[in-house]
Amino acid sequence: MTLLELAKQQGKAKVAIAARIDGFLRDLAAQAPPDGKVEWVTPGDPDGIEIMRHSASHVMAAAVKELFPEAKITIGPAIENGFYYDFDVENPFTPEDIERIEEKMGEIVKADYPFLREEVSKEEALARFPGEKYKEELLNDIPEPAVSLYRLGNFLDLCRGPHLPSSGKVGVYKLMSTAGAYWRGDSRNRMLTRIYGCAFPKKKQLDEYLHLLEEIKKRDHRRLGKELDLFSINEEIGPGLILWHPKGAVIRRIMEDFWREEHARAGYDLVFSPHIAKIDLWRVSGHLDFYKQSMFSSIGVEGQDYQLKPMNCPFHIQIYKSRMRSYRDLPVRYAELGTVYRYEPSGTLHGLMRVRGFTQDDAHLFLRLDQLDEEIFSLLDFTIFVLRRFGFDHYEIYLSTRPEKFAGTPENWEKSEEALRRALDRKGLPYEVDPGEGVFYGPKIDIKIKDVLGRAWQCSTIQVDFNNPAMFDVTYIGDDGAEHPAIMIHRALMGSLERFFGVLVEHYGGAFPVWLAPVQADVLSVADRHIEYAQEVVSALRAEGIRAEGDFRNEKLGYKIRESQLEKVPYALVIGDREVAGRQVSPRRRGGEQFPPMSPEEFFEAIRKETKNQER
Helix, strand or coil: CCHHHHHHHHCCCCHHHHHHHHHHHHHHHHCCCCCCCCCCCCCCCHHHHHHHHHHHHHHHHHHHHHHCCCCEECCCCEECCEEEEEEECCCCCCHHHHHHHHHHHHHHHHHCCEEEEEEEEHHHHHHHCCCCHHHHHHHHHCCCCEEEEEEECCEEEECCCCCCCEHHHCCEEEEEEEEEEEHHHCCCCCEEEEEEEEEECCHHHHHHHHHHHHHHHHHCHHHHHHHCCCEEECCCCCCCCEEECHHHHHHHHHHHHHHHHHHHHCCCEECCCCCEEEHHHHHHHCHHHHCHHHCCCCEEECCEEEEECCCCHHHHHHHHCCCCCEHHHCCEEEEEEEEEECCCCHHHCECCCECCEEEEEEEEEEECHHHHHHHHHHHHHHHHHHHHHCCCCCEEEEEECCCCCCCCCHHHHHHHHHHHHHHHHHHCCCCEEECCCCECCECEEEEEEECCCCCEEEEEEEEEECHHHHHCCCEEECCCCCEEECEEEEEEEEEEHHHHHHHHHHHHCCCCCCCCCCCCEEEEECCHHHHHHHHHHHHHHHHCCCCEEEECCCCCHHHHHHHHHHCCCCEEEEECHHHHHHCCEEEEECCCCECCCECHHHHHHHHHHHHHHHHC
């Protein structure tokens, strides 16, 4: 029986996917070696790999139930690069348990048990899972009178399928980690134990993935943030709130200075707004209706309720409305590095990537309808310019359309979506449509930057909004002397400074380019007699605007050089007898490249040139 025939026997579910996989199998069979052995899926087939990974999750669950019969089973889907399965157990699995489970999986794969499917009534299915309360709950939520079950050896599971023909067709896999997970993602439910695994058709792919994970671990911004003394998160202050240390603050200042200079060049006016406002402001904006779950509780002040701001947009609207605007004034562009506060559950917080207080590089543009296309197109140019200056040249771009719950009229949503689409097409940027993922007030373009390891990070966004201008009565006087509604664009280029900085740390592995490095040069004295001249060099470097530190400790030169490299400083300048006699420095680049002695002035010029090339 082919996989397609099996899928048809199962019903409508995933017949199209099975047809594709069946085609792959036929193509492979035509190229099969004399013994007729073929692989069931090719490495480039995403649908087949998903089915393989889901089948691997069943193999893992079968192994767990054999080793730990008291474990209650829940669900085990395929995910990117692998799979997981959640179990209700009295005690979390130990590393030794995971090893035993993986060994048992190997036995099940070697036995090559078939995946056997049968369709039964819900009542019969309930009888098949005695004591399995999670399966009972899932079955009770299914509206259909019949369900499908899959048996693998002695293991039975509720599942739509399809699965591989047998366990022996599972590729290469490895169990990776365990974690706590609430049943159905609800913190009011019992905490389960989740086992994560990865799976691939080829061992080479698994090896490459494991190598990637090692690189990710080495580049983890939380570890590097501590090692390089960039930032910290202090539980006494509160989770999700960032303390920027001096070196991290230097990089943030450079980021902010660059941002301000470029916005001034691009015709933006910089503004500032308070951290709280009367709660009615958020009622008018719609945030209380659509965003309340992500807002902190209100604060009572003199009988009035105030709200920590989750967004900057209502403040910018009020600045715009402070006086009457003419059609000749538009577009008006306001930009702010505005700190906002959003409630994120503690379980979702992750270093700098997901926090509760962060600074957005926010801007709001007020314009006429006839200006919309050109402004979006210019924003795409501006966004990509900024991202490239920080070393990001590869992106994933999404056009997010109207969600199920939205504000405004369908007609204005259509106008907004078409304007965004036209700008992307005119720019020639490849993009995908992300249905229903727009914000409640309008559609958006999301630009995810790809780091050196190929991971995508959501940072930049461009959002068109007809709704807020209507709610706040944002208008301008047209050339006909009448009032007309303005259109608003929300946009962020870096997103939040915290997240963008975290991505930068991981992208560069903490080894920042010269223009961003918190310390650009370490001056290292060889012996005490060289300290006086080394101090002169440090002073001269700082006078030229170069961020320099001196290491004059009574330590061996090799130790000082290693320390400088561990701190990922771009240059180390060695000062010994020769350098003192010639009034020179001997530069050594991070990574080991050495340069001949040169005057401090020659080094100034070289580093200034390198910095200038990176800044613009």
